[in-house]
Amino acid sequence: MKWILLSIGIIAELCGTTCMKMSEGFTKLYPSIFTFVFWIIGLTIFLFALKEFDLSFAFAIWAGLGIVGVSIIGMVYFKESYSVLKIISICIIVVGVIMLNISDILLKE
Numbered sequence: 599m600k601w602i603l604l605s606i607g608i609i610a611e612l613c614g615t616t617c618m619k620m621s622e623g624f625t626k627l628y629p630s631i632f633t634f635v636f637w638i639i640g641l642t643i644f645l646f647a648l649k650e651f652d653l654s655f656a657f658a659i660w661a662g663l664g665i666v667g668v669s670i671i672g673m674v675y676f677k678e679s680y681s682v683l684k685i686i687s688i689c690i691i692v693v694g695v696i697m698l699n700i701s702d703i704l705l706k707e
Contacts, residue, residue, distance in 0.1 A: 599650075600647055600649075600650035600651060603643050603644075603646050603647040603650075604643075604644070604647040604651065604656060604659065604660070606643050607639075607640045607641070607642075607643035607644035607647055607660065608640070608644075608659075608660055608663050608664060608667070609640075610636045610637075610639040610640030610643060611636070611637065611640035611641075611644075611660070611664055612664065612667045612668060612671065613632070613636040613640075614632070614633050614634070614635075614636030614637040614639075614640055615633075615664070615668050615671075616668075616671055616675070617629045617630075617632040617633040617636060618633045619672075619676060621633055644656070644660060655698060658694075658695065658698050659695055659698065659699075662691050662692070662694060662695040662698075663695060665688075665691055666688050666691055666692060669684070669688050670688075
């Protein structure tokens, strides 16, 4: 259940950040409203997930997957530029999140 909560929180945060881009500096009403709605939902769900996770572990996953998700959304949906270096950097973030998961499992054994 904790992983589901964390996943939903991350998805809501991604939706909020995407809406922030779509709001064009908070000049468009509906994307601006949805930015805050999704962020409130995401942070509230993240708060519940924190009852089951260590803060440093959960926030690293939240931030890492948020960066990866926003980068992919930006490149695919908003046609932002991408390069080999950008893709490698995103992969390094993914490897870091995986290493955090592995270290958490290994330390509990």
